[in-house]
Amino acid sequence: MRKLPFKLPEGLKKKAKEFWYGKPDGERRLGELYEDKTGLYKHREWRGFADTNYAFWVWLRAVGVAGKLAASGPLPVARALMRYRWMSTYLTGIAWIDRGNEGLRGEALRASMEHFYAMFYDSVRQLITQFQADSHLRFGVRNRAWYKTLDHDETIPGHLFYGFPEMKDDILAQLTTCFLNPHVCRPTITHYIDAVESIGLPADPCPLCASEAGLCVLDDYPDFSPVFLTTNQACDGSVGTSIIQDMYWNKPLYAMPQPMRFDDPDVQKFCIDEIKGAWKFIEDETGMKFDLETFKKKMAGYNQLTRFEREKWDVAANTPYNPVSGTAQALYRIFYSEVGERKIWHRTDAKVKKLMDRCIEKQIRPFPMTRHRALVWSCAPLYYSYFPTWLYNCWGIQVVMNMDSLMSDRVVRLDNEDDMMDDLAHLFEWGPMRRMAVGGQQHIFEIWENYEKFHCDLVIMFDQVACKGMDGIHGVFEDEFRRRNIPAIWVPHELMDHRTVERAEMRRAVNDYMTTVMQEEPIDPSLVEFDDSMGW
Amino acid sequence: MEKKTGAAGKVFEVLWWTLQTAVAVYAVLFAIFYFDLDSKIIYRRILPKLNAHYDNMRHRDITKNPYAQNVGPAARNPWPDPLGRHEP
Numbered sequence: 236m237r238k239l240p241f242k243l244p245e246g247l248k249k250k251a252k253e254f255w256y257g258k259p260d261g262e263r264r265l266g267e268l269y270e271d272k273t274g275l276y277k278h279r280e281w282r283g284f285a286d287t288n289y290a291f292w293v294w295l296r297a298v299g300v301a302g303k304l305a306a307s308g309p310l311p312v313a314r315a316l317m318r319y320r321w322m323s324t325y326l327t328g329i330a331w332i333d334r335g336n337e338g339l340r341g342e343a344l345r346a347s348m349e350h351f352y353a354m355f356y357d358s359v360r361q362l363i364t365q366f367q368a369d370s371h372l373r374f375g376v377r378n379r380a381w382y383k384t385l386d387h388d389e390t391i392p393g394h395l396f397y398g399f400p401e402m403k404d405d406i407l408a409q410l411t412t413c414f415l416n417p418h419v420c421r422p423t424i425t426h427y428i429d430a431v432e433s434i435g436l437p438a439d440p441c442p443l444c445a446s447e448a449g450l451c452v453l454d455d456y457p458d459f460s461p462v463f464l465t466t467n468q469a470c471d472g473s474v475g476t477s478i479i480q481d482m483y484w485n486k487p488l489y490a491m492p493q494p495m496r497f498d499d500p501d502v503q504k505f506c507i508d509e510i511k512g513a514w515k516f517i518e519d520e521t522g523m524k525f526d527l528e529t530f531k532k533k534m535a536g537y538n539q540l541t542r543f544e545r546e547k548w549d550v551a552a553n554t555p556y557n558p559v560s561g562t563a564q565a566l567y568r569i570f571y572s573e574v575g576e577r578k579i580w581h582r583t584d585a586k587v588k589k590l591m592d593r594c595i596e597k598q599i600r601p602f603p604m605t606r607h608r609a610l611v612w613s614c615a616p617l618y619y620s621y622f623p624t625w626l627y628n629c630w631g632i633q634v635v636m637n638m639d640s641l642m643s644d645r646v647v648r649l650d651n652e653d654d655m656m657d658d659l660a661h662l663f664e665w666g667p668m669r670r671m672a673v674g675g676q677q678h679i680f681e682i683w684e685n686y687e688k689f690h691c692d693l694v695i696m697f698d699q700v701a702c703k704g705m706d707g708i709h710g711v712f713e714d715e716f717r718r719r720n721i722p723a724i725w726v727p728h729e730l731m732d733h734r735t736v737e738r739a740e741m742r743r744a745v746n747d748y749m750t751t752v753m754q755e756e757p758i759d760p761s762l763v764e765f766d767d768s769m770g771w
Numbered sequence: 772m773e774k775k776t777g778a779a780g781k782v783f784e785v786l787w788w789t790l791q792t793a794v795a796v797y798a799v800l801f802a803i804f805y806f807d808l809d810s811k812i813i814y815r816r817i818l819p820k821l822n823a824h825y826d827n828m829r830h831r832d833i834t835k836n837p838y839a840q841n842v843g844p845a846a847r848n849p850w851p852d853p854l855g856r857h858e859p
Contacts, residue, residue: 275814276807287805294804320825323818330810426825434834454831483833771814 257283257340260604265338265628266761274770279333286340290333293348297329300359307363311372315362318371319455321412321427324420325362327771328355331419334771335562335621338628338759343601346590347563353583354570360577361411364404368459377461385517386460388477389414390468390666391491392643393575394537395510395659398530401523407573408463408480409447412456416446417618417731418566420771424618424731427453431479441701442731443617444472451483462520464513466491469668470704489516496675497664506660531649537576538646543584544568545644547591551635552689556594558601559587561623561634565615568640569667604758606631610689612638612682613697613705614672616728619738626695629742629762630749635689641681642670673704676711686721694723695745700736701729724748737768 243251258264258281268276281287304325305312316322332351339347366372368380380403385396389407396405416424427449428442434452436445450456463484465477481488491509494502514525547564551557559567571580594601609632616622623634645662648654664670671678686694696712699705716723726744729735746763749755757763803809 273814275810278806279804281805291801291804295800316821317824320822323821323825326813326817327810330807330813333807451833452830454833479833482836485836 253281253283255284257281257286261758263338263628263759264761265759266763266765269765269767272766272769274767275330276333280337282340282344286344289345290336290348293332293352294329296352297332297355300356301325301328304359304362308366311366311369312362314372315366315369315457319412319457320453321416321423321450321455322362324416324423325358327420328358330771331355335566335624336560337621337624339560339601339624341601342558342590342594342599343560346558346587346601347560349583349586350559350563350567353579354566356579357570357574357577358411358415360579361406361574365406365411365457365459368403369457371458381459382461382521383523384460385464385521386462387464388466388468388473389573390473390668391464391466391513392573392663392666394534395513395663396517397533397537397576398514398525398527399517399523400526400529405575406459408456409450410573413447413450414443414617417733418620421618421733422771425734427455428732439701440475441470441472441699442729444476446731447476448479451479454483456483460486462487462489462517464489464491464516466493468493468663468666470673487516487520489513491663493664493666493669495673497661497669498675498677503657503660506664507656510656510659510663527652531655533576534647534649534655536581538649540571540576540580540584541644541646543588544640547587548636548640548689550591550595554595555600555602555605556591556598557635558590558594558599560602561609561611561627561637562621564634565611565623565637565640566620572643573667602627602633604628604631605633606755606758607693608633608635608689608691609693609695610634610636610682610686610691611695611697614668614699614702614730615639615697616699616726616736616741617731618733619728619741622726622738622741625742625762626745629757629759630745630755631758632693632695632745634695635691636685638671638682639667641685642667672702676708679705679708680715683715683719692722694721696723696725698725698727699730700727701732722752739764739766739768 263280265280268278268280270277279290282290332348332355335351336344336348364384368378368384370377370381383401383403385399385402385405386408387396387405389409391407393405393407396402413424413427424442424446427446429449430452431445431449432438436448463480463486465473465480465488467474467477467490477490489512491513493506493509496502497506517523518525547557547559551559551564567583571577593599604627607630609626611623611634615637626632626634642665643662645658645665647658647662671681682694694716698709712723724745726741727736728741742763746757749757
């Protein structure tokens with residue numbers, strides 16, 4: 236590079252460098268970007284010229300997707316915004332993309348933001364599908380789309396319904412209406428929890444099940460399907476929710492109970508019968524016919540997603556070159572494995588593969604501030620799903636893998652029907668939360684082999700205070716951590732309800748451990764203590 | 772400077788106008804993005820109004836629904852139970 240004929244003042248040189256590359260690692264002071272209490276940004280992060288413009292480009296694309304939602308049917312969408320409280324959550328969706336990708340640069344920023352964008356894109360697709368068929372937005376009129384759309388529980392994976400070519404779409408009832416709420420805008424969901432408690436539910440059950448039932452109490456589910464399929468996944472709490480939903484929907488309902496102890500070979504036939512029963516129920520009730528070839532074709536696409544997922548795990552486990560952040564990994568995995576085969580996942584995976592290959596080829600470390608490789612175990616806090624981003628920026632704790640991502644890991648064999656059904660049953664039984672958190676002690680203890688496999692040196696152990704199953708095994712875990720000499724940080728939370736354990740309290744648990752036990756200094760001191768108690 | 776005329780001049784004019792517009796649009800959108808104005812407006816103006824609206828909404832009391840399959844507004848239900856279970 237040619238030298239300038241004059242000398243630039245030192246301050247100006249630094250400013251010019253920051254303009255082009257952004258602040259260097261360890262000097263970012265991200266906490267100073269937040270407004271007090273609300274957590275809104277005074278201004279968004281300057282990540283250097285190229286990266287800031289990349290983030291701006293994703294913002295523009297997200298605004299475009301929101302515009303697509305509005306254009307899909309301005310009247311029903313406006314009516315939905317006035318009819319359903321949860322719909323207001325999506326106004327804050329773009330801020331959710333920012334929070335999840337704070338502090339990231341280069342390949343890490345691109346790969347992680349692509350994951351977030353894909354989830355945002357598919358959420359909007361689900362909203363459009365629901366509103367196009369929703370009789371609540373059409374004064375009770377059930378249109379053609381209403382008869383051709385399937386409504387099922389969010390813990391019944393979408394891939395079970397690939398075999399109905401006449402079906403307009405299948406929608407996971409609680410994904411956009413309930414599950415995503417605390418991720419994106421946490422105060423919304425508390426109204427639903429309070430609603431179900433107002434009719435007598437005690438305050439200590441799982442807040443996910445409680446809020447799903449609360450939507451019924453406030454009559455806030457869209458009505459877009461002639462039938463409803465429900466299940467006991469992930470745990471017994473869902474059974475209680477199903478009863479309320481059955482009462483609320485007052486329409487033909489098929490329940491798909493799944494065995495808690497799925498290792499027993501005898502229960503496989505039961506699970507297969509349940510899946511076949513669900514297909515027959517749909518045929519009988521809606522008149523749509525199941526087609527095996529259509530099913531296999533789509534399932535082959537889904538298998539491709541699973542194979543790439545394993546490739547990502549392999550890179551994460553054995554190299555420092557995985558460009559996907561802990562937050563993006565966890566959310567994207569649970570999101571697409573439940574929604575099922577869609578083009579957007581393939582497009583995203585293709586982009587991420589390119590970025591990952593580039594990191595490996597050029598030996599780029601996308602997370603250069605990594606001090607610890609952490610495994611996250613147990614149910615994650617939905618109202619602080621970007622907690623791994625904070626862990627990395629504040630303490631250099633890079634979340635390499637999390638428990639939820641390791642579920643639903645089965646490539647379905649499609650060469651003969653018996654194997655296919657067997658794999659499908661396993662895939663269903665290994666769904667989110669069920670495989671490990673509710674699958675028995677030997678499965679929740681898969682933590683030890685994954686701790687080794689992903690070459691971790693720290694465990695972030697989420698302590699979901701309202702999860703009876705995980706509460707029951709808390710002491711056994713503590714004994715095992717001590718016996719195996721594994722450093723573990725217990726981080727309390729209440730899944731959906733931020734009022735029980737605030738985000739600041741979760742951060743404090745980590746801060747205390749890192750300063751006292753590990754005796755380390757934070758990478759970004761501005762992130763150690765800050766008040767975001769009134770934030771989204 | 773002599774003003775260019777003819778087809779080339781027109782093309783240049785259109786390109787110049789397009790560039791100016793693109794820069795202006797970029798500047799406005801980038802300002803909204805960088806200063807997080809979208810979130811600030813939603814947080815301070817839109818959500819408080821929407822929440823006040825939701826708080827004043829009337830809701831159907833679902834506890835009044837009888838707990839049985841296919842009971843209730845039967846006339847509107849085109850899907851009777853094929854096995855005839857729980858008929859009212």
